Amino acid sequence: MIGHHIILDLYCNNNLKLKNVETVQYILNKVVSELTLLKVSESYKQFEPYGATGFILLEESHISIHTWPEFNFAAIDVFSCKPINKDIIIELLSDFFETNNIHVNSIQRGSILN
Amino acid sequence: MIGHHIILDLYCNNNLKLKNVETVQYILNKVVSELTLLKVSESYKQFEPYGATGFILLEESHISIHTWPEFNFAAIDVFSCKPINKDIIIELLSDFFETNNIHVNSIQRGSILN
Numbered sequence: 346m347i348g349h350h351i352i353l354d355l356y357c358n359n360n361l362k363l364k365n366v367e368t369v370q371y372i373l374n375k376v377v378s379e380l381t382l383l384k385v386s387e388s389y390k391q392f393e394p395y396g397a398t399g400f401i402l403l404e405e406s407h408i409s410i411h412t413w414p415e416f417n418f419a420a421i422d423v424f425s426c427k428p429i430n431k432d433i434i435i436e437l438l439s440d441f442f443e444t445n446n447i448h449v450n451s452i453q454r455g456s457i458l459n
Numbered sequence: 460m461i462g463h464h465i466i467l468d469l470y471c472n473n474n475l476k477l478k479n480v481e482t483v484q485y486i487l488n489k490v491v492s493e494l495t496l497l498k499v500s501e502s503y504k505q506f507e508p509y510g511a512t513g514f515i516l517l518e519e520s521h522i523s524i525h526t527w528p529e530f531n532f533a534a535i536d537v538f539s540c541k542p543i544n545k546d547i548i549i550e551l552l553s554d555f556f557e558t559n560n561i562h563v564n565s566i567q568r569g570s571i572l573n
């Protein structure tokens with residue numbers, strides 16, 4: 346097994362933090378720092394009238410977020426070649442977006458390899 | 460349902476095209492153009508002595524690749540909010556990396572939404 350891919354579909358009641366790039370950028374960087382991952386580069390885009398998308402390329406792989414405020418929804422991925430604690434990710438996102446409605450799917454990448 | 464996430468674990472016999480950023484950048488852009496997706500930005504990193512990682516942020520979400528030439532392995536993701544033909548992706552990757560050993564996982568993101 347090569348990589349740990351945590352796939353999170355987040356549904357919240359308040360879409361305020363899903364609307365703008367600034368909050369999206371903040372929470373991605375918060376996850377990266379809490380997991381002590383190493384940033385290579387990052388890129389974001391603000392959609393009009395609202396909605397944001399962003400990714401951070403990591404030494405360990407990547408983290409991404411795409412938001413749909415009109416559906417109170419965000420799709421978040423954390424992919425790392427080093428072990429990561431998904432409970433930390435869930436807690437950070439749950440606290441920040443004020444929701445417990447996060448559907449989590451953990452996938453092992455390169456699963457046929459040792 | 461909000462997004463189509465195609466997760467591909469690719470195993471090949473020849474790691475030549477997994478080693479360098481140039482080939483990785485080429486194939487990501489090829490997939491983007493064949494699927495007529497719209498690029499926002501892209502970022503890559505060359506690892507030493509070999510191995511590459513890259514990401515294209517799209518209007519429709521993202522595409523990423525991370526390679527481990529030492530295992531003849533690449534992890535590739537295509538995530539789009541518009542319908543995408545996964546058979547086109549598989550054919551492009553299969554032809555380029557000269558392998559039929561591609562494990563594909565299709566995930567619907569935001570699946571509890573209409």
